[in-house]
Amino acid sequence: MISEASATARTAGAPNVTFLTGDFRSTTLAPASFDVVHAHQVLQHLRDPVDALVAMRGLARPGGIVAARDSDYSAMTWSPASRSLERWLEIYLAVTARNGADANAGRWLARWAQQAGFDEVAYTASRWTFATPSDVSWWAELWAERTVASSFARQAVDYGIATTDELATVATGWRTWAAEAGAAFVVPHGEVIAQA
Numbered sequence: 001m002i003s004e005a006s007a008t009a010r011t012a013g014a015p016n017v018t019f020l021t022g023d024f025r026s027t028t029l030a031p032a033s034f035d036v037v038h039a040h041q042v043l044q045h046l047r048d049p050v051d052a053l054v055a056m057r058g059l060a061r062p063g064g065i066v067a068a069r070d071s072d073y074s075a076m077t078w079s080p081a082s083r084s085l086e087r088w089l090e091i092y093l094a095v096t097a098r099n100g101a102d103a104n105a106g107r108w109l110a111r112w113a114q115q116a117g118f119d120e121v122a123y124t125a126s127r128w129t130f131a132t133p134s135d136v137s138w139w140a141e142l143w144a145e146r147t148v149a150s151s152f153a154r155q156a157v158d159y160g161i162a163t164t165d166e167l168a169t170v171a172t173g174w175r176t177w178a179a180e181a182g183a184a185f186v187v188p189h190g191e192v193i194a195q196a
């Protein structure tokens with residue numbers, strides 16, 4: 001991802017961009033030094049989203065912007081109906097809850113930002129829509145793969161939430177669903193922009 005991002009920055013004529021990896025809550029980056037601190041689909045994975053927003057504020061300069069965007073898994077919707085996709089969502093929510101994170105983070109961002117001590121908070125929502133055959137196929141393949149080979153898949157089995165066989169059935173179900181005529185999937189997101 002870093003090499004892809006670096007190539008994109010070069011192509012875009014932005015040679016002054018530096019990409020780093022690491023936990024943003026324990027970074028050595030200079031405090032209060034960034035105009036914008038943004039986390040996209042990250043807080044939904046954390047046990048401590050409010051503390052994470054506090055850490056983001058610590059990196060933003062006074063008057064800078066802290067922004068976050070997260071999905072809301074329980075609000076995801078699709079057609080046509082699929083028992084496999086319903087089971088996928090049950091498994092995903094159970095694994096996330098077992099990890100102590102909130103897969104419905106999108107709906108909580110305004111509240112979390114207020115709890116993190118931000119005074120000026122703007123909350124909006126938007127969505128990803130997968131409705132063309134190629135978009136549906138891409139999304140379904142992404143989740144079919146993740147359902148059998150990812151930390152999500154490993155944890156589902158380790159936590160006793162699903163068996164390997166069941167995960168394989170769900171993955172097949174994703175591909176079967178994607179081949180249905182007029183398949184469509186909507187991923188709602190909450191978004192927050194707060195002033196540091």
Ligand SMILES: C[S@@+](CC[C@H](N)C(=O)[O-])C[C@H]1O[C@@H](n2cnc3c(N)ncnc32)[C@H](O)[C@@H]1O
Nearest residue numbers: 021022023024025039040041042043045046052
């Ligand atoms: C759903 S992915 C989103 C990736 C990317 N931001 C995007 O929107 O395409 C979640 C990402 O959060 C990252 N992540 C989770 N906890 C993190 C932390 N404490 N510090 C930095 N990254 C974290 C994971 O490594 C993963 O890349």
